[in-house]
Amino acid sequence: MAATWQNPEFELGGVNHLALVCSDMKRTVEFYTGVLGMRLVKTIDLPGDAGQHFFFDMGGGNLLAFFWFRDAPDAVPGVSTAATVPGIGEFTTAVGSMNHLAITVPEERFLEYRATLKGKGVRVGPIIDHDESELGFSTTLHDGVYVRSFYFQDPDGILLEFACWRRELARPGDVTHTPKTAADRVVKV
Structure with a gap:
């Protein structure tokens, strides 16, 4: 948000x-x-x-x-689509690919929606509470978590995310990183 x-x-x-x-x-x-x-x-x-x-x-x-x-x-997992979901395994995709689609859900229904998907047989990843820590996420919900999410895949392996914002963005301190360039990439052969 x-x-x-x-x-x-x-x-x-x-x-x-x-x-x-x-x-x-x-x-x-x-x-x-x-x-x-x-x-x-x-x-x-x-x-x-x-x-x-x-x-x-x-x-x-x-x-x-x-x-x-x-x-x-055909899709190529790990190239055109993620191999799996964050929290379970590798989710890097190729330049020019779409990595994932995040869909906004209400925070008060976040856990319910995760359980509903699991009940429908969808494999969902763990809950990721994104924060400003060194790892970028926490294993516990706290006031510094700015977005909660979990990931899952559609039948073609397209990576989807249900996410709920916990605060406004563009606050002081939210934009502090220098953008990387193509020269910073490590291209695997």
């Missing part, structure tokens, strides 16, 4: 939609409507039988879209 701020350059209204790629549109519809409760609001068949493009209502005026392409290559 960020403090109210006006962009002096463009009047941006947030994310219109995020478009991801799935391997099986039927299975994707079943997961996002049946497991996560999103509403399917628009379906499109692409010209020339090239694929499909479906849109789901995430709430709050936000949409999540999926493409199904007839000739899409």
Whole structure:
């Protein structure tokens, strides 16, 4: 959550939609409507039988879209998708990939939602209480935790996060790190 701020350059209204790629549109519809409760609001068949493009209502005026392409290559865990979820294993992905999608949930329902997903058979990672400590997280909830979250994956391995902000961002001390450059990367061969 960020403090109210006006962009002096463009009047941006947030994310219109995020478009991801799935391997099986039927299975994707079943997961996002049946497991996560999103509403399917628009379906499109692409010209020339090239694929499909479906849109789901995430709430709050936000949409999540999926493409199904007839000739899409398979995902490569650890490259195009995370190998697993934070707190369980490696979640680094390649430059240009989408690492994860964080979805805002109310803090008062955070634990309930985690239990509901587990009850539906979804493997969820541990709760991560993000704070300003050296590790960046705590094993206990305290006043310095600015966001609570847990991660899980959809049927194609897309990394999802349920997150609840605990305070406003952009306070003094929130922006203190020097951005790294391409020269700082260690590229594995």
